[in-house]
Amino acid sequence: MLPFFQEEFGNPGSIHSKGQSAKNALEKARRSVAEILNCEPEEIIFTSGGSESDNLALNGILKKDDHLIISAIEHPAVLHVAEILEQNGIELTKIPVEKNGILKIEKIEKAIHPNTKLISVMLANNEIGTLQPLREIGKFLQKNHPGILLHTDAVQGGGILDLNVKHLKVDFLSLSAHKFYGPKGVGILFKKKGVKLNPQISGGSQERSLRAGTENVAGIVGCVKALALAEKSRNKEFIRLKKLQNYFVEKVLAEIPKTRLNGDAEKRLPGNANFSFFGIEGESILLRLDFEGIAASTGSACASGSLDPSHVLQALKIPHDWLHGSIRFTLGKSTTKKDLDFVVAKLKKIVKDLRAISPLV
Amino acid sequence: MLPFFQEEFGNPGSIHSKGQSAKNALEKARRSVAEILNCEPEEIIFTSGGSESDNLALNGILKKDDHLIISAIEHPAVLHVAEILEQNGIELTKIPVEKNGILKIEKIEKAIHPNTKLISVMLANNEIGTLQPLREIGKFLQKNHPGILLHTDAVQGGGILDLNVKHLKVDFLSLSAHKFYGPKGVGILFKKKGVKLNPQISGGSQERSLRAGTENVAGIVGCVKALALAEKSRNKEFIRLKKLQNYFVEKVLAEIPKTRLNGDAEKRLPGNANFSFFGIEGESILLRLDFEGIAASTGSACASGSLDPSHVLQALKIPHDWLHGSIRFTLGKSTTKKDLDFVVAKLKKIVKDLRAISPLV
Numbered sequence: 001m002l003p004f005f006q007e008e009f010g011n012p013g014s015i016h017s018k019g020q021s022a023k024n025a026l027e028k029a030r031r032s033v034a035e036i037l038n039c040e041p042e043e044i045i046f047t048s049g050g051s052e053s054d055n056l057a058l059n060g061i062l063k064k065d066d067h068l069i070i071s072a073i074e075h076p077a078v079l080h081v082a083e084i085l086e087q088n089g090i091e092l093t094k095i096p097v098e099k100n101g102i103l104k105i106e107k108i109e110k111a112i113h114p115n116t117k118l119i120s121v122m123l124a125n126n127e128i129g130t131l132q133p134l135r136e137i138g139k140f141l142q143k144n145h146p147g148i149l150l151h152t153d154a155v156q157g158g159g160i161l162d163l164n165v166k167h168l169k170v171d172f173l174s175l176s177a178h179k180f181y182g183p184k185g186v187g188i189l190f191k192k193k194g195v196k197l198n199p200q201i202s203g204g205s206q207e208r209s210l211r212a213g214t215e216n217v218a219g220i221v222g223c224v225k226a227l228a229l230a231e232k233s234r235n236k237e238f239i240r241l242k243k244l245q246n247y248f249v250e251k252v253l254a255e256i257p258k259t260r261l262n263g264d265a266e267k268r269l270p271g272n273a274n275f276s277f278f279g280i281e282g283e284s285i286l287l288r289l290d291f292e293g294i295a296a297s298t299g300s301a302c303a304s305g306s307l308d309p310s311h312v313l314q315a316l317k318i319p320h321d322w323l324h325g326s327i328r329f330t331l332g333k334s335t336t337k338k339d340l341d342f343v344v345a346k347l348k349k350i351v352k353d354l355r356a357i358s359p360l361v
Numbered sequence: 362m363l364p365f366f367q368e369e370f371g372n373p374g375s376i377h378s379k380g381q382s383a384k385n386a387l388e389k390a391r392r393s394v395a396e397i398l399n400c401e402p403e404e405i406i407f408t409s410g411g412s413e414s415d416n417l418a419l420n421g422i423l424k425k426d427d428h429l430i431i432s433a434i435e436h437p438a439v440l441h442v443a444e445i446l447e448q449n450g451i452e453l454t455k456i457p458v459e460k461n462g463i464l465k466i467e468k469i470e471k472a473i474h475p476n477t478k479l480i481s482v483m484l485a486n487n488e489i490g491t492l493q494p495l496r497e498i499g500k501f502l503q504k505n506h507p508g509i510l511l512h513t514d515a516v517q518g519g520g521i522l523d524l525n526v527k528h529l530k531v532d533f534l535s536l537s538a539h540k541f542y543g544p545k546g547v548g549i550l551f552k553k554k555g556v557k558l559n560p561q562i563s564g565g566s567q568e569r570s571l572r573a574g575t576e577n578v579a580g581i582v583g584c585v586k587a588l589a590l591a592e593k594s595r596n597k598e599f600i601r602l603k604k605l606q607n608y609f610v611e612k613v614l615a616e617i618p619k620t621r622l623n624g625d626a627e628k629r630l631p632g633n634a635n636f637s638f639f640g641i642e643g644e645s646i647l648l649r650l651d652f653e654g655i656a657a658s659t660g661s662a663c664a665s666g667s668l669d670p671s672h673v674l675q676a677l678k679i680p681h682d683w684l685h686g687s688i689r690f691t692l693g694k695s696t697t698k699k700d701l702d703f704v705v706a707k708l709k710k711i712v713k714d715l716r717a718i719s720p721l722v
Contacts, residue, residue, distance in 0.1 A: 005362075005544060015647055016656040048409030048546065051564040051574035077564030077573055084563055178575060183366060185409065185546055185577025200561065202445055203412040203438030212438055213412035214539060216546025219580070286376055295377040 001183065001225075004218035012215050013204065022217050029224040036231050037173065037190055038164040045189040045207050046220050050155035050176030051077035052200070053189035056211070057151045057172040058082065058120065060197040064089040066117035071103045071132065072096045073312045075153050078120050091115065097315050100264040101130035105137055109144075116148050123154040123161060123168075127299060127312040127328055128263030129272025131161075138169025149195065155179055156269060159230030160238060171195050175227075177219070181333070182226030186219040241270035241331050248331070248340045249273050255344060256351050258361075262316055262326060271332060276318055277325040277351050279360035285327050288350040294343055297328045321360055362544065362586075365579035373576050374565065383578050390585040397592050398534070398551055399525040406550040406568050407581050411516035411537030412438035413561070414550035417572070418512045418533040419443060419481065421558040425450040427478035432464045432493065433457045434673045436514050439481050452476065458676050461625040462491035466498055470505075477509050484515040484522060484529075488660060488673040488689055489624030490633025492522075499530025510556065516540055517630060520591030521599060532556050536588075538580070542694065543587030547580040602631035602692050609692070609701045610634055616705060617712050623677055623687060632693060637679055638686040638712050640721035646688050649711040655704055658689045682721055 004025065010018030012026045027041065034041040047053045054077035062068055062085055070082050072094045086092040093111045097103045108119060119141070121132050134152055141148050151172035154163060159180025165173055170190070177186040191197055191210070203212030230237075245268075253259055258278035277285065282298040289296050299310040309323045318326070329343070355361040365386065371379030373387045388402065395402040408414045415438035423429055423446055431443050433455045447453040454472045458464045469480060480502070482493050495513055502509050512533035515524060520541025526534055531551070538547040552558055552571070564573030591598075606629075614620055619639035638646065643659040650657050660671040670684045679687070690704065716722040 001366075010656075011539075011545075014656070014658060015644070016651040016658075018656050048413070048577070049574040052409070052562050054564065055562045055573075075564065077562075080563040080573070176575070178372075183577070183579065184372075184575050185580050187574075201413050201416045201438075202441040203415065203436065212416075212441070213410040214537070214545050216409070216544070216580075218544065219546050219577075283376070290377040295371075295375065295379050297375060297377075 001218040001222040004221055008217070010217075012217060013206065022215075025221055026215055026217055029220050032224045032228055033188060036163060036227060038166050039190055040193060042208065043165075043190055043193055045191055045210050046215060046223075047187040047189055047211055048185055048216070049187040050075075050153065050174050050179070051187075053174035053176070053187045054078045054120075054151075054153050054155075055081050056189055056197070056200045057174060057191075058085060058118070059200050060210075061118050061149060061151075061172075061195075062090050063117075065091070065115060067091040067093070067113060067115040069093045069095060069108060069111050069116060069119045071121045072315045073101065073125055073128075073130075074120065074122055075126050075155065078122070078153055079311070082120070097130075099316055100267075101125060101128045101262070101312070101316055102264055102267060103132055105133055105140060108137060109140070112145060112148065116145070118149045118151060120151040120153065122156070123152045123173075124156040124269045124272075125263065125312060126156050127310055128274045128316070129156070129269035130263040131267045131269070134168050134170070142169050159227060160234060160241070160269065160271065162234075165190055165192070177223035177226060180226050180230040182223040183219050186216060186223040188223070237333065238270050241335075244331055244335060244337060244340060245270050245273060247337060248329070248344070251340070251344050252347065256348050259351075260318075260322060262313060262318065271330050271335075273329045273331070275327055275329075276313075276322040277327070278322050279358045280325045280351065280354040282324060282326045284354050285325070285347070285350055288354070289327075289343075289346065292346045294346060297330075298326060299328075362579040362583040365582055369578070371578075373578060374567065383576075386582055387576055387578055390581050393585045393589055394549060397524060397588060399527050400551055401554060403569065404526075404551055404554055406552055406571050407576060407584075408548040408550055408572055409546055409577070410548040411436075411514065411535050411540070412548075414535035414537070414548045415439045415481075415512075415514050415516075416442050417550055417558070417561045418535060418552075419446060419479070420561050421571075422479050422510060422512075422533075422556075423451050424478075426452070426476060428452040428454070428474060428476040430454045430456060430469060430472050430477060430480045432482045433676045434462065434486055434489075434491075435481065435483055436487050436516065439483070439512075439514055440672070443481070458491075460677055461628075462486060462489045462623070462673070462677055463625055463628060464493055466494055466501060469498060470501070473506060473509065477506070479510045479512060481512040481514065483517070484513045484534075485517040485630045485633075486624070486673060487517050488671055489635045489677070490517070490630035491624040492628045492630070495529050495531070503530050520588060521595060521602075521630065521632065523595075526551055526553070538584035538587060541587050541591040543584040544580050547577060547584040549584070598694065599631050602696075605692055605696060605698060605701060606631050606634060608698060609690070609705070612701070612705050613708065617709050620712075621679075621683060623674060623679065632691050632696075634690040634692070636688055636690075637674075637683040638688070638716075639683050640719045641686045641712065641715040643685060643687045645715050646686070646708070646711055649715070650688075650704075650707065653707045655707060658691075659687060660689075
């Protein structure tokens, strides 16, 4: 990224050679991400992040009286937009998930009617990591409802799941660079060729007039480099994390009583472990963990500031006395077995201490 | 910016200390820009750039049947949004500018009617650099129409003009980091306290729920540092550039026959020199200049790819045989008198050569 903050400072919209050099870097990045997603370079729109990509897909497609189907556990960048669209005359159906956090395709099937324009289902959930049956949904739509568009918020899957849009059979796919160790403030929206989209930010003719604004060249270069690096070791890293995840989950459940894993044990991101600890507050666990140098989360970073349990955990119908004691751990590329042993040891003591002063236990 | 790409990688939305450390950096940046703009930190919204800021101000305010007034030479990020809003039931008035590229306040006065909700006039034009009478407009509105909101696209003025919102008396002000030597992909929108704004990107509760998406911490830190640096030497740099500009403009007009300066000679950005050369094509001049290592522009980078003269130059009623031979030069912090002598020498020869093969001359 560094040269693009310094000597390569051209604006890709400028005709002079400094501009064209920046434009070349931008188009090289576009070809590289297209290769990973197995699509055409002109099907890639660079945005400022996953939220903008999600917003663009929904806002850019739907018109009054269109019907939109989403899962009940979508990221707020889909959920809130859908609710705003509903206020503006779009019909919205939220499909509940099963207790394991996974959506049944039959429920989508039942919700479809002649006005259904778009279905938006996330590839993997940001809080509980559960994987939705995207390929099956894509296959089903292609066979039975080829006119209905399919969007997936694949932000959590970036760099760790297969993002081949031909496998997923999606029309739109959102990504965010910082989820695969790229810079914050850069996102990608795949838009299938031929699908008409209205821009959300209008002005200049950047990104084929689908997203105005001088391109964040350094950020885009960094985003795509990070994705390419992740893609190279994706399968190996998936297996490594899956083993660590199993080790961690089993150890936590075995060593800490009255603990449950939220979301399907198998069909989940290999880096996600979301637990509920009976009778205590997630926030207190988190602050104690932080004191030990362990970074965890209660809900999602995007929903911080709210004391209510997230819509995702609520959708799993977790009993109330468990719900508030929920904590998400994320395993990443630097995580080792030794780290996890350290976390379990600390966590065990913290949960015990907090339960000792809890009125519920 | 560098630490925020590396060790300080926290998400400002996370409660743990890595997150809080990022949040502190973000809020420190917010206080710093608020100081420069003479506003409250909570009146600052960080965006992905000037275009997003402009779009957010217009889209976030206007509802069906509202009346919007803009100048005819606004940046496309205002102009195109205004035209889209017009298609969706907003009444739009475009105020023409005089031949010097400056708008007469009486024409705004005449256009105002009871439904007028927002007036959007740029602080300085991106092609011809002309300065609009923003303070006078602000003063006039405050006195006569305190209910009408005022937005200014101040992108071109960032780091070189006074951005004090109390002086300008604006309710909204847009900035873009790369215009004052900050990184691309970061913008600022000042929104006056108490003015209700609908978000354009919805989802998480970032930026007081007015702009969802994980904050581009490194970019924001860089943006605000660049603005603070520019602010420190702003007056000195203004005077230095103004002298260079006068020298350059006089020399070009004196040494190259049939040349005109577009836009008011005095009331313009000190770094902007936009000329028309009779009978030749701007694109050809630009390519020849580029060959000599001189970066210039025909219109704006945001409108590249179009062969038509820009709406800005057209608004000045420049005769047709001059219009296509228009070139914009931008003087910046590294520009010296020696550079300008070099440009004039090359430009003189290029214009002569091109006129020798022009059917018009």
